[in-house]
Amino acid sequence: MSFLPKLTQFVDNHQEEYIEALRQWVAVESDSSDITKRPELHRMMDMTAEKLRLMGGKVELVDIGKQELTNGDVISLPKVVTAQFGNDPSKDTVCVYGHVDVQPAKIEDGWATDPYNLTDINGNLYGRGASDNKAPVLAWIHAVEAYQALNIDLPVNVKFLIEGMEETGSNGLDAMIMAQRETFFSDVDYIVISDCGWLSKRPALTYGTRGNCYFFAEIEGPKQDLHSGVYGGTVIEPMTDLIGILDTLISPSGTILIPGIREAVAPFSDEEWKMYQDIEFDIENYKEKIGISQLMYSNKVDLLAHRWRYPTLSIHGIEGAFSAPGSKTVIPAKVTAKFSIRQVPNMDPAVVKKQVTDYLHSVFAKRKSPNKLKVTMIIGAKPWLADTQHTLYEAGKAAVKRVFNMEPDLIREGGTIPIARTFQDVTGKSIIMLPIGGFDDGLHSQNEKMSR
Amino acid sequence: MSFLPKLTQFVDNHQEEYIEALRQWVAVESDSSDITKRPELHRMMDMTAEKLRLMGGKVELVDIGKQELTNGDVISLPKVVTAQFGNDPSKDTVCVYGHVDVQPAKIEDGWATDPYNLTDINGNLYGRGASDNKAPVLAWIHAVEAYQALNIDLPVNVKFLIEGMEETGSNGLDAMIMAQRETFFSDVDYIVISDCGWLSKRPALTYGTRGNCYFFAEIEGPKQDLHSGVYGGTVIEPMTDLIGILDTLISPSGTILIPGIREAVAPFSDEEWKMYQDIEFDIENYKEKIGISQLMYSNKVDLLAHRWRYPTLSIHGIEGAFSAPGSKTVIPAKVTAKFSIRQVPNMDPAVVKKQVTDYLHSVFAKRKSPNKLKVTMIIGAKPWLADTQHTLYEAGKAAVKRVFNMEPDLIREGGTIPIARTFQDVTGKSIIMLPIGGFDDGLHSQNEKMSR
Incomplete structure (x- = not known):
């Protein structure tokens, strides 16, 4: 490892160039949710491919098909960039996943700076996509570049898989991964994802994410909306029924009341407790960030456990009822509640679907309502959990220790990164999430930043 | 009353002219909710005034001020038309209230005919505003005209009060009525409103309407919306709290659970039961029209009583939660439920406001949530109830009997017609609602009609 001081010296010397590269990438408004920005997104994929190509990588822009819009239009998905550096069969092959699309951002949303003009304030680089996920992608690319510049042999073969639809659900990526299982992925030994953040100021490795089962509960009554003055008192209102069954899902103290859900959760071991x-x-910083006086739990272990390794149920809203400002005297005829349950080991979305459906039908039956209930599960994403004893995590820990001179925290994500589970299921390989962003980077929010 | 046969003959002979007058009025798209149609609405008021002026009435177009739009623009309200025929102090004075603005209508909403081109199909005259309220207004005008044409002295002095903002809340009318209390209304003995419908194929007189107390219940938690994956399980969600308190308002069988509400309702007497x-x-027709298999009550008396003379509570919707189609994994930070309670004698909106506010705060306190609850009552409209033994109702019954050769049903409206209560409170005079429209006229709906 005698080359390491040279490498870190090189990286330090080239910091301004790296920031300039990030500035160029942030300047591209590669918002995947806004179809009017699609040309920018295509340009972003081309720029990414070109950068890797100039470094001598074996680069492909993989066509992953079309996207059908709600208005019936069909437009091209941004191509996925794959690249390969080295194909020595005696070396392991690491595949780095990242994305170069971003969430929407407008200065009028409350940004202090132009979100598409990377701005350095006290060493924090503000700009949309700075942390999620353009800088982490560039960090991996620049790492390879540094080895090349110093003529040091890469210790592993490196592959890149860079997509442009992550922020809107990675449309088309699952199919591409499955299609390339025996080709691009055939020699991949390890997968690294740097699309997440630390929990605190301490570096972290992420070894798990929660999955998500997303439900629609629709109650339908009259054939059309009714005037609440003219009909109120004579009809059994779908909205009252819906509120009634929603109120049986979760207790004020956060306990999910659907039978079978809690029983399926993997026991919380003493070792895990110790680790947490x-x-x-x-906690105080977390409360302040959210802007609330009291959390669901008052101690760190309970709080982190319920954020990462216990299921939770959130009611997101109701479609079909009156939701505008002002007043309207309507009895909505058909109302659909949207709620979701975050999945953890050893829950199984297929079982959860049945548990939720059966339970809601049983509580609805007790109301003896003539209205009709329909329960559907529209997303059933499994959780992902890695073995932290695996070589990959040992390597990750060693790398963090070398750079930061401290042990990383081993953490999970409360949210869902479905691609981790897809990688695991399709390739059977080990995955590590190695966050490069800080805990306060403001992903998806105003004033997103990446610290130098 | 020897002139009556002459009068009815005259009316029958002029039916086509009356329909032509209605056709001209229906052709004016006097939609008060659409400010781009405001010039048409002004034209409608002018046409109404002109018609009354040509008949020799003492007509005024009363300026009732401006309307401030949500975008800050200020536009003129349509003037109110007042007219007077006769001022013999030895006669009683009857004031007829009506409106010539209409609800929105577009052929693509599902109209079988052009809504602004009165179309006669089998004796039903289809067109927006045909029944609500242009034909009833014209009926009263044409009645006066018939007396004039036949040179018969009007048995009473007749006044008209015709407004153009009824469909959007009679903006400006309350103030105008109060301002003219000692002038236009000083000699008014009776007020007649024909802005309602029959209950069945049998003619009806309406002697009561329900009032309405409309509430906002807002629960505020985090300072901004949160991602349900990242934060779910650690925060006490405002939406869960809101669902929890909404579920304590009304039972599945329609009982309002707020203490004090039921106790305030005037007892249902044996005489009333008999009348109902x-x-x-x-009932079967009513069920079919609504499109449901089972109503809240299965017998006529309970059904009508809960439609007219018992309070009811409807939950209209929630603002601030996710209400669009599709899925979103959000924990809404601030959610506001909209619900209303229909008011009946002897409920008092001021008392109801306190009952609801105290109750919601007490059930919310039991949840021990750190979120903040705010309850506001944004509308507090009282019910209106007339004495059916009054001369006015005797006259109404006699008139119906003469025309239809049957006794009218004495009915109420479940909805709120605040102007009735305002008339009662400001003028202290008796009011009668004398519906001219049929029970199946489709007010506010597609294919509104008035039968010949």
């Missing part, structure tokens, strides 16, 4: 106890996490 | 029992009402 050692993780650096500032 | 005699009213013509087709």
Whole structure:
């Protein structure tokens, strides 16, 4: 490892160039949710491919098909960039996943700076996509570049898989991964994802994400909306029924009341408890960030456990009822509640679907309502959990220790990164999430930044 | 009354002219909710005034001020037309209230005919505003005209009060009525409103309407919307709290659970029960029209009583939660439920406001949530109830009997017609609602019609 001081010296010397590269990438408004920005997104994929090509990588722009819009229009999905550096069969092959599309951002949303003009304020680089996920992608590319510039042999073969639809659900990526299982992925040993953040100021490795089962509960009554003055008192209102069954899902103290859900959760071991106890996490800072006076739990372990390794149920809203400002005296005829349950080991979405459906029908039956209930599960994403004893995590820990001179926290994500589970299921390989962003980077929010 | 046969003959002979007058009025798209149609609405008021002026009435177009739009623009309200025919102090004075603005209508909403081109199909005259309220207004005008044409002295002095903002809340009318209390209304003895419908094929007189107390219940938690994956399980969600308190408002069988509400309702007397029992009402037809298999009550008396003379509570919707089609994994930070309670004698909106506010705060307190609840009552409209033994109702019954050769049903409206209560409170005079429209006229719906 005698080349390491040279490498870090090189990286330090080229910091301004790296920031300039990030500035160029942030300047591209590659918002995947806004179809009017699609040309920018295509340009972003081309720029990514070109950068890797100039470094001598074996680069492909993989066509992953079309996207059908709600208005019936069909437009091209941004191509996926794959690249390969080295194909020595005696070396392991690491595949780095990342994305170069971004969430929407407008200065009038409350940005202090132009979100598409990377701005350095006290060493924090503000700009949309700075942390999620353009800088982390560039960090991996620049790492390879540094080895090349110094003529140091890469210790592993490196592959890149860079997509442009992550922020809107990675449309087309699952199919592409499955299609390339025996080709691009055939020699991949490890997969690294740097699309997540630390929990605190301490570096972290992420070894799990929660899945998500998303439900629609629709109650239909009259054939059309009714005037609440003229009909109120004579009809059994779908909205009252819906509120009634929604109120049976979760207790005020956060307990999911659907039978079978809690029983399926993997037991919380003493070792795990100990590990959670050692993780650096500032409850007061967390409360302040959210802007609330009291959390669901008052101690660190319970809080982190319910964020990462216990299921939770959120009611997102109701479609079909009156939701505008002002007043309207309507009895909505058909109302659909949207709620979701975050999945953890050892829950199984297929079982959860049945548990939720059966339970809601049983509580609805007790109301003796003539209205009709329909329960559908529209997303059933499994959780992902890696073995932290695996070589990949040992390597990750060693790398963090070398750079930061401290042990990383081993953490999970409360949210869902379905691609991790897809990689695991399709390739059977080990995955590590190695966050490069800080805990306060403001992903998806105003004033997103990446610290130097 | 020897002139009556002459009068009815005259009316029959002029039916086509009356329909032509209605055709001209229906052709004016006097939609008060659409400000781009405001010039048409002004034209409609001018046409109304002109018609009354040509008949020799003492007509005024009363300026009732401006309307401030949500975008800050200020536009003129349509003037109110007042007219007077006769001022003999030895006669009683009857004031007829009506409106010539209409609800929106577009052929693509599902109209079989052009809504602004009055179309006669089998004796039903289809067109927006045909029944609500242009034909009834014209009927009263044409009645006066018939007396004039035949040179018969009007048995009473007749006044007209015709407005153009009824469909959007009679903006400006309350103030105008109060301002003219000692002038236009000083000699008014009776007020007649024909802005309602029959209950069945049998003619009806309406002697009561329900009022309405409309509430906003807002629960505020985090300072901004949160991602349900990242934060779910650690925060006490405002939406769960809101569903929890909404579920305590009304039972599945329609009982309002707020203490004090039921106790305030005027007792249902045996005489009233008997009267309800005699009213013509087709439950099967009502069910079919709504498109439901089972109503809240299965017998006529309970059904009508809960439609007219008992309070009811409807939950209209929630603002601030996710209400669009599709899925979104959001924990809404601030959610506001909209619900209303229909008011009946002897409920008092001021008392109801306190009952609802105290109750919601007490059930919310039991949840021990750190979120903040705010309850506001944005509308507090009282019910209106007339004495059916009054001369006015005797006259109404006699008139119906003469024309239709049957006794009218004495009915109420479940909805709120605030102007009735305002007339009662400001003028202290008796009001009668004398519906001219049929029970199946489709007010506010597609294919509104008025039968010949």
